[in-house]
Amino acid sequence: MEQSPATTFFTTVLIIGAGPSGLAVAACLTTKHIPVLILDRDDSTAPLWRYRTYDRLHLHLPKQYCQLPLLPYPPSSPTFLPCADFIRYLDDYVATFGLKKHLKLRRRVDSAKFDSAAARWRVSAANLESGKVEEYEARFLVVATGENDEPVLPVGITGLDRFKGDAVHSQQYRTGKAYDGLDVLVVGSGNSGMEIACDLAEGGARCAIVVRSQVRRPILLSV
Ligand SMILES: NC(=O)C1=CN([C@@H]2O[C@H](COP(=O)(O)OP(=O)(O)OC[C@H]3O[C@@H](n4cnc5c(N)ncnc54)[C@H](OP(=O)(O)O)[C@@H]3O)[C@@H](O)[C@H]2O)C=CC1
Numbered sequence: 487m488e489q490s491p492a493t494t495f496f497t498t499v500l501i502i503g504a505g506p507s508g509l510a511v512a513a514c515l516t517t518k519h520i521p522v523l524i525l526d527r528d529d530s531t532a533p534l535w536r537y538r539t540y541d542r543l544h545l546h547l548p549k550q551y552c553q554l555p556l557l558p559y560p561p562s563s564p565t566f567l568p569c570a571d572f573i574r575y576l577d578d579y580v581a582t583f584g585l586k587k588h589l590k591l592r593r594r595v596d597s598a599k600f601d602s603a604a605a606r607w608r609v610s611a612a613n614l615e616s617g618k619v620e621e622y623e624a625r626f627l628v629v630a631t632g633e634n635d636e637p638v639l640p641v642g643i644t645g646l647d648r649f650k651g652d653a654v655h656s657q658q659y660r661t662g663k664a665y666d667g668l669d670v671l672v673v674g675s676g677n678s679g680m681e682i683a684c685d686l687a688e689g690g691a692r693c694a695i696v697v698r699s700q701v702r703r704p705i706l707l708s709v
Pocket residue numbers: 543544545546547634640656673674675676677678679681696697698699700
């Protein structure tokens with residue numbers, strides 16, 4: 487059977503990733519009237535912040551280090567924003583710069599090639615709603631897919647397959663209250679591991695933490 491040709495979309499700048507970075511790039515370009523399209527495989531902007539964070543999450547950095555270009559936080563907002571406030575800010579950001587019309591969600595980018603003869607990027611994406619392949623042609627490509635979207639699990643932990651308890655990645659962890667009275671081992675002493683260990687202890691778990699190399703010292707910022 488003959489395949490119908492893929493639909494092609496044209497733009498000047500194609501941005502992959504609708505997290506804070508992708509949205510910031512899009513806002514800066516659209517205010518200069520440069521055409522953009524933003525692709526994301528998830529069904530919303532900032533999916534990591536919406537779907538894969540624990541309940542008590544606040545930004546660890548003071549708000550002045552976490553604001554996106556062209557839209558300051560109101561002075562009344564707290565110095566360390568709760569996650570829900572940060573998401574609201576990102577939603578306001580999308581509304582303020584009219585980014586919704588440039589967003590193409592549920593698009594999984596599968597390849598990106600630079601066609602030097604045409605001086606264009608040719609990007610192929612699966613439309614996860616329709617199941618069809620879409621092609622995108624752009625003069626510039628911005629990859630804003632973040633560092634933390636995909637969970638990283640250590641491979642080859644002997645006996646993990648026989649472990650009777652829950653083993654979850656920090657992306658699935660929500661609250662220490664769910665572990666009241668249980669023994670929990672936290673692997674990793676970055677910001678996630680440290681804060682989750684604290685949340686577990688406050689939730690009533692007996693908690694231990696694995697530190698592979700070192701406990702990093704906090705950098706003190708004046709706020
Ligand atoms: N509220 C906020 O704003 C928050 C921000 N963040 C940010 O998100 C990013 C990711 O943070 P995080 O999720 O903590 O990840 P990180 O990469 O910062 O930390 C991962 C930790 O896991 C350890 N680790 C990895 N593999 C193994 C293994 N096989 N055995 C033992 N230990 C292992 C690492 O040890 P080693 O040091 O030896 O590599 C490290 O301590 C950071 O930029 C962080 O600042 C995170 C949480 C909250």
